[in-house]
Amino acid sequence: MTEHIEDSGRPVVLRVTGLKKRFGSLEVLRGVNLTVLQGEVMCILGPSGSGKSTLLRTMNHLEEVDSGRVELDGELVGYKQRGSRYVTLPEKQLAAQRARIGMVFQNFNLFPHMTVLQNVMESPIGVLRRPSREVKETAMGLLDRVGLADWSHAYPRTLSGGQQQRVAIARALAMKPRLMLFDEPTSALDPELVGEVLDVMKGLAADGLTMVVVTHEIGFAREVADNVLFMDGGYVVERGHPDDVLGNPQERRTKAFLSKVL
Amino acid sequence: MSAPTRNRPEPATLPPPDSVRAAHRTHPGWWVLVVFVMLCVLALVRMLFTNPNLQWDVVAAWFFSKSILLGLMRTLQLTVLSMLIGIALGVLTAVMRLSPIPILSSVAWFYIWFFRGTPLLVQLIFWYNMAALFPTIQIGIPLTGPTFWSGDANVVVTPFVAALLGLALNEGAYMSEIVRGGILSVDHGQNEAASALGMRSSRAMRRVILPQAMRVIVPPTGNQVISMLKASALVSVTSMPELLYSAQIIYNRTFQTIPLLIVASLWYLIVTTILSIGQYYVERHYARGGRRSLPPTPVEKFRRRLNSLRSRMSPKEAR
Numbered sequence: 263m264t265e266h267i268e269d270s271g272r273p274v275v276l277r278v279t280g281l282k283k284r285f286g287s288l289e290v291l292r293g294v295n296l297t298v299l300q301g302e303v304m305c306i307l308g309p310s311g312s313g314k315s316t317l318l319r320t321m322n323h324l325e326e327v328d329s330g331r332v333e334l335d336g337e338l339v340g341y342k343q344r345g346s347r348y349v350t351l352p353e354k355q356l357a358a359q360r361a362r363i364g365m366v367f368q369n370f371n372l373f374p375h376m377t378v379l380q381n382v383m384e385s386p387i388g389v390l391r392r393p394s395r396e397v398k399e400t401a402m403g404l405l406d407r408v409g410l411a412d413w414s415h416a417y418p419r420t421l422s423g424g425q426q427q428r429v430a431i432a433r434a435l436a437m438k439p440r441l442m443l444f445d446e447p448t449s450a451l452d453p454e455l456v457g458e459v460l461d462v463m464k465g466l467a468a469d470g471l472t473m474v475v476v477t478h479e480i481g482f483a484r485e486v487a488d489n490v491l492f493m494d495g496g497y498v499v500e501r502g503h504p505d506d507v508l509g510n511p512q513e514r515r516t517k518a519f520l521s522k523v524l
Numbered sequence: 525m526s527a528p529t530r531n532r533p534e535p536a537t538l539p540p541p542d543s544v545r546a547a548h549r550t551h552p553g554w555w556v557l558v559v560f561v562m563l564c565v566l567a568l569v570r571m572l573f574t575n576p577n578l579q580w581d582v583v584a585a586w587f588f589s590k591s592i593l594l595g596l597m598r599t600l601q602l603t604v605l606s607m608l609i610g611i612a613l614g615v616l617t618a619v620m621r622l623s624p625i626p627i628l629s630s631v632a633w634f635y636i637w638f639f640r641g642t643p644l645l646v647q648l649i650f651w652y653n654m655a656a657l658f659p660t661i662q663i664g665i666p667l668t669g670p671t672f673w674s675g676d677a678n679v680v681v682t683p684f685v686a687a688l689l690g691l692a693l694n695e696g697a698y699m700s701e702i703v704r705g706g707i708l709s710v711d712h713g714q715n716e717a718a719s720a721l722g723m724r725s726s727r728a729m730r731r732v733i734l735p736q737a738m739r740v741i742v743p744p745t746g747n748q749v750i751s752m753l754k755a756s757a758l759v760s761v762t763s764m765p766e767l768l769y770s771a772q773i774i775y776n777r778t779f780q781t782i783p784l785l786i787v788a789s790l791w792y793l794i795v796t797t798i799l800s801i802g803q804y805y806v807e808r809h810y811a812r813g814g815r816r817s818l819p820p821t822p823v824e825k826f827r828r829r830l831n832s833l834r835s836r837m838s839p840k841e842a843r
């Protein structure tokens with residue numbers, strides 16, 4: 263495998279090139295390029311319908327692409343190249359790729375028939391085939407980290423939204439992912455619960471986890487992101503350091519969006 | 525609480541809310557109906573005790589007789605086996621119907637269409653007479669491959685096998701729709717979360733989707749078990765000595781038709797009652813995580829009622 267090193271000396275974890283995607287006649291992504299380095303946090307902002315969630319979902323192939331490529335550690339995600347064509351990967355290999363990419367959803371999507379601890383342990387045991395004693399130890403450590411060790415035997419529906427989202431984060435982390443994707447992780451939460459989830463995410467960023475976050479939390483982006491991507495109409499309109507994009511936007515659409523949400 | 529009393533002074537005589545009993549006022553028409561229903565119930569009970577044609581002594585004599593118990597065993601065997609095969613077929617065809625592969629989904633559709641669209645009785649007679657359609661039965665790869673095994677249909681398809689095939693294939697078609705409804709009731713996000721965690725679709729189905737679908741699948745399946753128990757009586761037309769036919773054999777000989785039908789009916793009632801209780805606990809099991817707290821079991825309910833009764837009898841102690 264070729265080493266992907268950018269100027270900073272850190273390896274490239276995720277590279278998206280010329281990504282296009284349409285739903286019927288609607289073009290959702292019209293050629294998106296981006297690079298995420300190891301340990302970097304990228305926040306994707308934009309009005310609804312701008313294609314930011316779709317972009318995130320192509321990164322672990324929950325969404326097929328029409329053209330362009332997504333690479334994780336230099337390896338094509340979801341497809342293999344055969345001659346000049348891309349062929350969808352067999353399910354087994356696709357699942358193995360997804361196991362390396364954690365994902366946190368807007369609606370948590372915890373498994374309601376399992377306890378908190380079972381949610382976290384399910385995939386490390388079932389997919390990675392790690393011994394259950396070791397997994398349990400890791401899982402309890404992660405639950406402790408998100409502040410829910412006392413709730414390990416509760417069922418998800420008995421928890422608040424903020425607690426559920428923290429369990430979802432622990433569940434994704436239990437797979438020891440190379441990259442974490444967050445799809446509007448605080449959008450379904452009551453305002454007073456947003457903070458506890460963002461605090462956990464800040465902690466992960468500080469520990470050097472590579473993260474791509476689709477969010478409406480401008481404050482979080484400003485504080486935590488290394489890179490901000492502003493999207494509109496399927497294009498990346500503006501990108502760069504949060505101080506520039508959020509503090510001194512150059513594009514008209516960025517300014518208009520920020521003036522509405524700030 | 526004390527703030528709004530400025531304009532409306534509270535009457536000092538109002539009793540504390542604990543001691544107020546809500547009074548239901550009943551329409552006089554209800555009393556007429558109650559009296560009428562009571563009379564009907566009394567007439568029925570009196571008939572049960574006084575009508576000599578019921579021949580309760582005959583009922584008692586045959587109730588635990590060997591042939592009736594054997595028939596009951598046969599009925600239970602048929603119910604359990606055809607339910608198990610039916611559920612397996614149902615899950616298989618439900619997954620086939622939901623698959624994106626057109627051949628699989630249309631074959632499953634056709635299966636359901638055929639077996640739901642013809643009367644069970646006809647299907648049972650059909651299977652019973654299968655030897656007339658296929659004199660020999662072969663197991664092998666259809667159309668092309670070699671035959672691994674073959675046998676005479678009259679020997680292989682015994683009345684029991686014919687009954688089992690008929691009941692199970694019919695049941696499979698109904699279970700298929702029940703299972704499909706259950707799978708469709710699970711939120712799509714669950715599938716996405718499972719895929720995102722690296723599960724393959726077979727594992728996601730087994731560990732995530734089906735356990736949640738069970739909450740929707742179990743109640744109608746309980747109904748199906750109970751209908752199956754009763755539908756197995758249809759098998760009597762193919763002279764399979766299950767519960768009903770065993771009773772018929774006896775009354776054809778002794779002409780004690782009514783008492784023996786009562787024997788069979790009582791056994792059906794006993795088994796359906798046991799099944800209903802079982803269903804309650806199975807439903808409870810799959811309700812895990814569904815509601816914030818589970819409904820009390822009948823035992824818990826009884827204990828609670830007993831406690832509240834006790835505290836009402838001695839109010840001073842309870843307070």
